[in-house]
Amino acid sequence: MQLTGAQALIKSLEQQGVDTxxxxxxxxxxxxxxxxxxxxLRHILVRHEQGAGHMAEGYAQATGRPGVAMVTSGPGATNIVTPITNAHMDSTPLVVITGQVATASIGLDAFQECDITGxxxxxxxxxxxxQSAHELPRAVAAAFHLATTGRPGPVLIDVPKDVAQSTMDWWYPASVDEYDLPGYRPTIELDEDLLDRAVALIAASRRPVLYVGGGTLxxxxxxxxLAFAERTRIPVVTTLMARGAFPDSHPQHLGMPGMHGTYTAVTAMQRSDLLITLGARFDDRVTGRIAAFAPEAKVIHVDIDRAEFGKIRRPDVALQTDVATALRAFDQSGVRSQPLDDWWRELEEWRERYPLTYEEPEMDGPLRPQHVIQAIAETTEPGTIVASGVGQHQMWAAQYWPFEEPNTWINSGGAGTMGFGVPAAIGAKAGRPDRTVWCIDGDGCFQMTAQELVTARSEGIPIKVAILNNAYLGMVRQWQEMFYDERYSEVYLSPDLPDYVKWxxxxxxxxxxxxxxxxxxxVxxxxxxxxxxxxxxxFRTDASEKVFPMVPAGASNDDIMVHPSQRGAR
Amino acid sequence: MTPPEPFLGDTVHTPVRHHILSVLVENKAGVLARIAGMFARRGFNIYSLAVAPAESDARFSRVTIVVDAESAPLEQIVGQLDKLVNVVAITDLSPQDALERELLLATVPTEDATRGQLLDLAAGAGASIVDVDGTALTVMLAGTPGACDALERSLESFPEVELHRTGRVALPRLGRTATHEE
Structure with a gap:
């Protein structure tokens, strides 16, 4: 069967089971x-290529399947670099197809040429x-294989125009052996000796914590x-990238660790004698000052990517495998820690003394952003998916939204990309039309990518967007208030300009x-x-509201600042 | 106030603790850029780098990288290198287990008075004369990095020497096993 490269590309996507x-x-x-x-194939026509990339990320995070985006060369390609970077930081599987100028024009500064692979x-x-139409099926098959196996991530396929126009005899690689990836071996057998050492560390621990990262999802x-935690009674913290991996309502869940984590989650890690690290990477937002992080803890580090071992914190045992395999092996060993009654007594005390808190709003306003998030969560159906942008509203959503199941929290963690929320929510809804999808957004973020709501309306993707409008770049304002002597530099936006309702x-x-x-x-x-x-x-919210608890940047997690109403009690 | 000297980076002479990574890579466009880019991005120092087609199979090339193990833990460098999809295999050679060789070429302007001195120096260093004209000689030394260092230092007494070194290549010494990385 003779096909053009373009036909072969589309057919290859169909072959991979792509629907959107x-x-x-x-x-x-x-x-x-x-x-x-x-x-x-369903094609969703975006209004800006950045939107296509974030939608593909939202789709991937909500469905667990790779997101696919397709854009043209030059500025089309550079516009999608931010989502690609974002997906790389958060290990989100994406396949991005970019057009390229004809092979004979490459390197000649042709119209809309850019070196996007570079x-x-x-x-x-x-x-x-x-380089040729014949190679396209292999490139597509290899791209999906790379994006979804091992540590997932974005893969880009650059397709010169003449490659798409020329013809080829249709074929499709029958197996991984035909992908031509001699250097790629994503699966590693679990090392039994190391497993035994990890089990011994668990058995000896008195204050263990399950430090659950995005790799778990x-x-x-x-x-x-859930099975391992319940059998062993070991307390659980879920990072920003892992919210939903363990039910928030579970009594063993201490909440989110890190810069804006709960006091109990942060302090449990600080006092722990064993961090059972599951697909997490000791991000600076979790560890605070690294030299002061969890000083007494031994570390078991489970990760599919061995380059994470010792990158930040030296592990006592490193297990290169996926989290599910490691947890099954731990469970099969029947291991239990030392009795945890004292540890739980301590944790319960912290939990009781320092819960997440905020002041009740006055009846005539302004609104409290945390209260808005809780009100939405209380009235929406179970299984609702929540996306967010980046900033205060993201932290409040991560703190106050009750996450009960995996893949219901869509956010930009590592890269911290403002404007992620609206397009990511659209992508999530496109992938999971059966679910209600809310975007908790800030007014600053909303203004960066809101035009994609045109896409949402025209494509029939009914998401709901809650703008927590405090008329500021709120997180920057919080830092300027707390660390720059209230010198507010270029952070005021206005509550009324634009008029969000009319927009x-x-x-x-x-x-x-x-x-x-x-x-x-x-409303x-x-x-x-x-x-x-x-x-x-x-939603018109109080601009003076700040995210607490907070570990100031570069400070030790021991110096966590709780909500002002809880201070003095320490 | 005089302006500060421009920052030229940390100049790397032979690092105190170096390691030799012999890296088998796919012979595809851009692979060297991927390797160099990863080192630059992660702040790992490359001391020298040599590339050549692999012995047995035209699909592959062999890249010999001398890394500064002071700039980052070796397992970090190897781990990040291994993540590059085009990297097929990494062999890590510690200096004591490695046979290291390097090629030095130097064109040295000479006058009648200094020519004999240079010929003696070259003979003493085991270097050969590979080109001659009325004004200069070109000497070549294939030897250990240490021998090349010594010859380079002795040539400092001659003015306007043009000197090139290839960077080292290495193989495991016979009877020693290198650490093979998948």
């Missing part, structure tokens, strides 16, 4: 958009510049985690506003009743 592609056409990718008309070398797991290990309406969405508690309850009910079009709510 997020993209925007342009010159160099034009040939590939033609056979799309004859394909069963640009993305450091922020992809791997990338390909495809990537390896779909929630059931194994929402102009994009074909329902726009609502709430300035006090009564209106808040009403949330109203939003919950709308299921056919996107809804945007402008």
């Amino acid at each position: 592609v997020f993209g925007l056409p342009g010159g160099a990718i034009l040939p590939v958009y033609d056979p799309l008309l004859d394909s069963s 640009i993305t070398m450091g922020v992809t797991k791997h990338n390909f510049l495809v 990537k390896s779909r290990a929630s059931a194994e985690l 929402a309406e102009a994009m074909g969405c329902v726009g609502l506003r709430a300035t006090n508690v009564k209106e808040m309850a009403d 949330i009910d109203e939003a919950n009743a709308i299921t056919d079009v996107p809804v945007v709510i402008d």
